Amino acid sequence: MYDHKQIEEKWQKYWEDNKTFKAINGSDKKPYYILVEFPYPSGAGLHVGHVRSYTAQDALARMKRMQGYNVLYPMGWDAFGAPAEQYAIKNHIHPKDAVKENIKTFKGQMKTLGFSFDWDREFSTTDPEYYKWTQWQFLQFYKHDMAYKATVPVNWCPNCKTVLSNEDSAGGVCERCGSTVIQKEKSQWMLRMSNYAEDLLKGLDDTHFAEKVKLGQINWIGKSTGVEMDVEISGGGKFSIFTTCIETVYGITFFVIAPDGKLIKELLPRVTNKDEVLAYIEETSKKSAMDRTELNKGKSGCEVKGIKAINPVNGKEVPIFLGDFVLGDYGTGAVMAVPTHDERDFEYAKEHNLEMIQVIDGADVKEHAFEKHDYLGKGCKLINSEEFSGLTVEEAKEAITDKLVSKGIARRVNNYKMRDWIFSRQRFWGEPIPMINCPKCGWVCMDEKDLPLLLPDVAEYEPTDNGESPLAKITDWVNCKCPKCGSDAKRETDTMPNWAGSSWYFLRFMDAHNKDEFASMDAMKYWGKVNWYNGGMEHTARHLLYARFWVQFLYNIGLVPNKEMIDVRVSHGMVLGSDNQKMSKSKGNVINPDDIVNEYGADTLRVYEMFMGDYQQDAPWSVESLKGCKRFIDRIIRLGEKLNNATGFTNEVLKNKTIKKIGEDLTTLKYNTAVAALMIMLNEYEKYENGVTSDEYRLLLQLLNPIAPHITEELNEKYNLGIALCESSWPEYDEAKIVEDTQKIAVQVNGKVRGTIEITLDEDETSIKEKALNDENVLRHTSGKEIIKVIVIKNKIVNIVVK
């Protein structure tokens, strides 16, 4: 129908030549910062899912510019990380070159889609000018005692030969290669993120994240308030447990400690069944997290013989067990077990034939435990609990805690699930950690003026067999002098995780070319917070939390103006294959945006992805629906042929209503109804026998422009309707003219629609009532019946209740 390729290229060139989308730091215009997650430039190229979110935010950006804002809508590349390295190894090219190639592809694709990014601010996390500042910021963490080295049991992928964060080894398999993850002791750089747990929780109040995003953060931080209690061991020594259910303390019949924790190592010399215990520890270390987290496998374990634990409330000696459901690195690595009031303890007790004592009355505990979600808040009372028997659960919680605290053997504590961030990777393709290990001085920071510490330009980047980073093999690079004492020293060979660079990139966009600072305070103050941050739901827990942590730290040392730098976070639904399944090569349901752009044009693809459904919901691909959007554009083009020489607007209500609708929908993520409103406008215009006026046509083009920017500019120019749309201002609407003077409203009898009447806007009640009661069809249902009452809802509905 039209040469979309030629038209789209023409306008893309126009925008580039005119720097239409350049954001100006310190401009007098009001700043507006729209951010979409920058992609990891994979070899697969841009996904239609990327197109969905980039188009959505692009439409918002374009409208905001027309509304007079100085809009920052930047794009860059999150290009460090294991996949790039894996890809490079597989294809025998340097990751640097692979990334360069992929970025080129991505950028080309984005350009053909007409996104209004300010390309002047483009950077990649792999640029030395960028990662210089990532390294610099790491040094600030270190200098403020927020980074430390620790030997921790870590998730080890034997195939990738690298450590994975808990987040990266979901389900006990390596996220990248699928191998089973095993536990391994490893010295790692850590960031003290757990220090920020409370602040990260509180900070949410200063944001306008979508509610489900906030919940995701809250659950990840996982605050729980409870009691940490000391437990004496018969024959000396003690350990601590954490519980949120201290009210069940008299029901303790055993304790369970983590097989991977420190406690069992300390106790080992006193254990009489060492072989059994060691075997179980060994067995656990082989188990993946998946095995340990499977509910039905949570009953394994063995008694630690030779010692007993003493219940501090009644002096009763009970056995100690090892159980892999207790994790060494959460809480204290030990739990009290009350089989009558915890289902997992119940099953464990059954399996190992352990005693059960019911301490809360109100349910039978022969078959199942009577758990807290069943007894809390229901006035249940304690039994078998000495002086606390007879108190309600809530009273007992306080009373028992008070007693234990006053005896000095317990503390009220908050526990957080969130742990410190394991920040090391034994990888080549990451930011080198700028630390030097000196035999005399220990760990020493590199001098800040020597940054960036560049990745060496070598051919060898495959992982070593012993688990060291590939960097360890490059002796020229590793060997250096201690910045403090000048002795021979060695560089850290671990690199940073891919989350590092993405934790502060939105700050860099505010001042992308700054050579003296990661971003100037002035620039950050000018732009303020990110107004809109769009990303996938899969990043709302980890990436968002890391980024907030990073910002809060920078704020605390006075380097950013706000404790939270992201105001609104929204997330988009996935674009599924036409089979309603997640797109994947193996399923053969992948849609390549290039193919769609070639065949239908970028505008059609953009309109379709906005129209496909609720933006925040997943939506399947539909070629038929896509064609419908092409038809919509074709009809808009044809409408131009029906342009008359009149001006003004035939239908003021349609005009004002639609302007309002588009403005609202583009700022509330309701892109699908925005497109629908434009279709309605087109439908109306097509009915005009004498064609549309230039004002009407231009309005339609302008309102559609944020979503379909190329064809609308082209038609605007073709029919000489005025200056380029991208340079003009967004139309205003008159609130007084968005509703018709007369309206049809429904009349119900006993809640069922029996007729419609026509009323004038804000017509008075008595008059409406009269019309309603005299409606022909309504009379048929009311005659001979007693009218109990008539409910009139102004401009909406009338309901007549009869008997």
Add this chain to the structure above:
RNA sequence: GCAGGUAUGGCGAAAUUGGUAGACGCGCUAGACUUAGGAUCUAGUGGAGCAAUCCGUGCGGGUUCAAGUCCCUCUACCUGCACCA
């Protein structure tokens, strides 16, 4: 197991937030124009019924003049997770 989300025609979905359920689009049916059309245009399209009317938003209850929307119970599916003690 925990957390979050979702459920409306043949399909993708709307619904002014308690007020005519199904806007808009796809598909389908009939017609027009055509040598032809998988192009375009016109009309129709939730189900049943000649009609009046009845039924209809995952299931079952409830509140209300009025429920897709609010409350309670249940079910299925999707996503995330670290058995969170």
